[in-house]
Amino acid sequence: MRTRAAVLWPGQSTWSTEEITLDPPASGEVLVRLVATGLCHSDHHLLAGGYPGMRLPMVGGHEGAGVVEAVGPGVRGVRPGDHVVLSVPVPPCGACAACLGALPHLCERGALTGTGFQISDGTARHHARGGDLGVFVFLGTFAEHTVVHETSCVVVDRAIPLEIACTMACAGTTGWGAVLNTAEVRPGDLVVVVGVGGIGANAIQAAQFAGARAIVAVDPVPFKRAVAARLGAVAAAPSLADALSVVRDMTEGRMANHVIMAAAVGDGRQLESALALVGKRGRVVVVNVHSADENVATVSLRNLQSLEKQVVGCLAGSWDGRRGIGFLADLYLRGRYDLDLVVTRHYDGLDALPQGYRDQADGAVVRGVIRLSDGS
Incomplete structure (x- = not known):
């Protein structure tokens, strides 16, 4: 399918918002239509060259929420129509020393973050200009659609607006x-x-x-x-x-x-x-x-x-992001977590990324969020 995304190309210092192609989800993977993505400073850090080990080109963004549109073979945890918040920092393997030691946020799969390719088989689902694209923190939420591993998806109650729930993914859990x-x-x-x-x-x-x-x-x-x-x-x-x-x-x-x-x-x-x-x-x-x-x-x-x-x-808050998002979603539904004071400004569409980060640098926002589609 064709969709739009903000891509960082080698030698560039600005996001290039352009059309990309997206492969269907493979085994264990999920196609998500992004409703919103938060503007975390870590993505600006990537833009400024702060992660020299990252392979470029790469779709930015890692603080996202959306609606599942399709699932690949073997997916059991989510289904089309589910509202999901995408979890950071890495889909844990469940078998390495860190995971077995109850430290899934330090899973050894984290060593693969720099490639940006799918955690399941090390290949790309995102493509542009005749080549493969990586995705930041295995998510790539600066996009209208993305393909992620099912263990990156946390199903949340439909009563939680996705345009603020997206910030649970990083700012909240961290x-x-x-x-x-x-x-x-x-x-x-x-x-x-x-x-x-x-x-x-x-x-x-x-x-x-x-x-x-x-x-x-x-x-x-x-x-x-x-x-x-x-x-x-x-x-x-x-x-x-x-x-x-x-x-x-x-x-x-x-x-x-x-x-x-x-x-x-x-x-x-x-x-x-x-x-x-x-x-x-x-x-x-x-x-x-x-x-x-x-x-x-x-x-x-x-x-x-x-x-x-x-x-x-x-x-990432020293815990499994999936557990953290579930915890925060429950607090929000019980009225014990105020996201409206955290998200102080919304922007419409990927073209607003530069303005959003200018506002962040100027101290004009606590957390800015880009709306990408409706939450239905």
Whole structure:
């Protein structure tokens, strides 16, 4: 079939929105008509060359939701007409050491991400200009249609609007998982969330859900600090330096229990400031993506050792994305998860991608979403 997609070609630094051809789903695969896709900064990172191991050309996008239109042989988990949110970061194999150790988000299949080809057989279903296209994170949601493995599909209730449900795929599962799984926030903890984008906005809601006694948001943009307050943050600061006195006063010098680093782009120079915000056995969770060649960060090793402070990385919320999406969908249906405060702007069609990312860079949105078709 023919459809449209936003493709990153070798040597280019802009998305090329064009017609592509799409093969039918093979064994274990699903054809999905995308209804909406979120604008995650990781896709902009790809555009800027931040993933040098990725094979180009590649269809971007990994935060998507849509309607199943067809299934390949052997598919049992979904059927045509199902509403699905697409799961990241990788369809887990269920058999490698990571999967058997209850760490499916670290499945060894992740080593194949750079090819962008189908996880089932290593070949392409997406094609353009006479060649094969990869798809970002095995999904390629910057498209009107895509073919994915059935284990990337999570069926959700039709009562959940797909044009906001798409953000559960990455921002939702990552933000909530960083708090619940990686940080392991407990009732009574004080949590600092750095960056009030899609992930940070979800992290604030997760911290409140986990019983945090107070949440402090850090973001240089006044609009985002205001959103943080509506989500449950009791205080907000424009920088890590400004947050230091806020947290010190709130805790009589004991400092925070957790800092969630959820800025659009990571900066190793901020790690010492983040560690200064936590007290004894405090944990800093690094969620934001760093440059591939960034390998230096300065910290006080004495404080790290003598106060038993911790720095922990977080990929995709440290959990199986399918489980995370199911959890969040249930919370939404019970009125305990506010997606309308996370998705602050919608755009129509793939041609709006550049504007959406300009708005993100300007701090004008928490999470932007591209509408691609109707949700019926």
